[in-house]
Amino acid sequence: MTEGRCMKCKMSVQIKDGKETVMKNGMKAMKGVCPKCGTKVFRILGKA
Numbered sequence: 001m002t003e004g005r006c007m008k009c010k011m012s013v014q015i016k017d018g019k020e021t022v023m024k025n026g027m028k029a030m031k032g033v034c035p036k037c038g039t040k041v042f043r044i045l046g047k048a
């Protein structure tokens with residue numbers, strides 16, 4: 001499980017349904033949703 005920061009809860013949460021994705025700038029990120037409120041959460045993992 002990966003932690004990300006939920007903008008709505010304003011705290012770190014475990015990313016639910018996280019999927020790794022590569023952004024246009026070549027950075028890897030984990031995209032998912034907040035388990036508490038369902039808002040999209042993502043976390044930058046570093047260079048791909």
Ligand SMILES: [Zn+2]
Nearest residue numbers: 006009034037
């Ligand atoms: Zn949340």
